[in-house]
Amino acid sequence: MNQNETPFLEALKKYIDENVSPFDVPGHHMGNVDNLFKDYIGELTYRCDVNAPRGLDNLNHPSGVIDEAQKLMADCYKADEAFFLINGTSSGILAMIAATVKAHEEIILPRNCHKSVINGLILSGAIPVFVMPQFDHNLEISNQPSIDDYIKQIEKHPNAKAIFVINPTYFGSTNDLKALAKIAHENGMLCLADEAHGAHLGFSKELPISAMEADFDLSAVSMHKTGGALTQASVLLRKGNRVTHYDVFKSLMVVNTTSPSNLLIASLDSARHFMALNGKNKLEEVIKIGEEAREKINEIPGLKARGKDYFLNQGSYDYDSTKLVIELESLTINGFELYNVLKDEYNIQMELAEQYTVLAILAIGTKKEHLDNLVNALKDISKRFYIEKRTYPKYHYDSPFPKMVMRPRVAYQAPVKRVNLDDALGLISKESIMIYPPGIPLIIPGEVFDKNIIDRIKWYKKTKATILMDYDDMTVSVVDYEQYLENRDNVEDRFDD
Numbered sequence: 001m002n003q004n005e006t007p008f009l010e011a012l013k014k015y016i017d018e019n020v021s022p023f024d025v026p027g028h029h030m031g032n033v034d035n036l037f038k039d040y041i042g043e044l045t046y047r048c049d050v051n052a053p054r055g056l057d058n059l060n061h062p063s064g065v066i067d068e069a070q071k072l073m074a075d076c077y078k079a080d081e082a083f084f085l086i087n088g089t090s091s092g093i094l095a096m097i098a099a100t101v102k103a104h105e106e107i108i109l110p111r112n113c114h115k116s117v118i119n120g121l122i123l124s125g126a127i128p129v130f131v132m133p134q135f136d137h138n139l140e141i142s143n144q145p146s147i148d149d150y151i152k153q154i155e156k157h158p159n160a161k162a163i164f165v166i167n168p169t170y171f172g173s174t175n176d177l178k179a180l181a182k183i184a185h186e187n188g189m190l191c192l193a194d195e196a197h198g199a200h201l202g203f204s205k206e207l208p209i210s211a212m213e214a215d216f217d218l219s220a221v222s223m224h225k226t227g228g229a230l231t232q233a234s235v236l237l238r239k240g241n242r243v244t245h246y247d248v249f250k251s252l253m254v255v256n257t258t259s260p261s262n263l264l265i266a267s268l269d270s271a272r273h274f275m276a277l278n279g280k281n282k283l284e285e286v287i288k289i290g291e292e293a294r295e296k297i298n299e300i301p302g303l304k305a306r307g308k309d310y311f312l313n314q315g316s317y318d319y320d321s322t323k324l325v326i327e328l329e330s331l332t333i334n335g336f337e338l339y340n341v342l343k344d345e346y347n348i349q350m351e352l353a354e355q356y357t358v359l360a361i362l363a364i365g366t367k368k369e370h371l372d373n374l375v376n377a378l379k380d381i382s383k384r385f386y387i388e389k390r391t392y393p394k395y396h397y398d399s400p401f402p403k404m405v406m407r408p409r410v411a412y413q414a415p416v417k418r419v420n421l422d423d424a425l426g427l428i429s430k431e432s433i434m435i436y437p438p439g440i441p442l443i444i445p446g447e448v449f450d451k452n453i454i455d456r457i458k459w460y461k462k463t464k465a466t467i468l469m470d471y472d473d474m475t476v477s478v479v480d481y482e483q484y485l486e487n488r489d490n491v492e493d494r495f496d497d
């Protein structure tokens, strides 16, 4: 296919040039309003924010320029079919799970998955069979589960419908996708991938392979994260015939808006164009300047920039070197504080923090000048906060995640009770509690509050982390089990009854 073409963008430009008299929504009618945001961002953005069913195709039933643009996307990402998403990879994950795993069917997935995956379980009613990630006790982050742990669960749950993989994790760890796809397919299971952080994978030999290259059946990819599209613009990729066009189409109809933004669709079309033509060179350039920055950071007292060798030693199969993981080895501040200091005092926005780590995402937009600013800021911060002997304690979790006793959907629908966190010991959670970013829940609906998780939540509350809970006053939402039992004819069963 001719990757030089941008069929949707061209059609949009033509439509704008035609000087239409608009009587469809949106009612600003191509920017014909007094609006402070329009003044700031420029009239053209508003002019391009059209619905235009005649001329610009329909995302929910594409047969014209969206269809053409999706075919180019599929070709670029080595898929058989691509579905544009305008509500992020979250919507792709919801659709992907709903399309493949029904209520009471099992899906094998890593426990360190994003909250959208948990919401996918709630929507579909599936039973999660978790594979525990390998835990890096030094950085206190979760990487990939080992392939052996996936295999154990595949053997233990032969009726599971699908396996689910994160490619890569937020911190760049990847798994042996080809081996996993082979084993899963031989066992009659589908292969699903969350590639929210992987829109650039597969574009260079220096990067891990993508899920489509490994013959996965479906993958949701955040083009907006590392592929150059506008925020919320993602794509759901399909390969082979284990999952049909119809399966995906039907579940996308459940989650898609009927008013997709054509700005986002145009950004997908041109992001794909850039990646197809320039992705390889640009990414290799970025990996090179990232490596140079790593070397400089490693000379700064109190800090370590972790890369591929480190993650392979920790058990990852491969590593995405565009993730610049900076460990705080010996500073008087923690990762959350470093994240804040970098923004508040040096005007540098990092992607996320953990207790001993901050993460910089390098992507096609990364400038050497910005990496230099980061290195210089870290040098200065080291002068201010370095100590020879670390004063803050390492905080280790015995079991990183609590036990699940109820399907997430059942817990989500069960009657609610609000209790103090300290009184939640032994009760079943109705909420997902997470540090954001990364948005990986510490506890999810259906899991039981144990001492470890209560301590962890209290500890995170004391750090400068942003912790998302239903309420901010140290109360939590749990299942009102007495009421649940009284009404249980109306709701579905517990796991362990």
Ligand SMILES: Cc1ncc(COP(=O)(O)O)c(C=O)c1O
Pocket: 087, 088, 089, 090, 091, 113, 114, 116, 166, 170, 194, 196, 197, 222, 232, 234, 438, 439
């Ligand atoms: C691992 C992971 N999966 C899925 C998502 C959801 O992607 P999106 O923000 O495109 O909806 C995110 C978002 O941060 C993520 O980190």
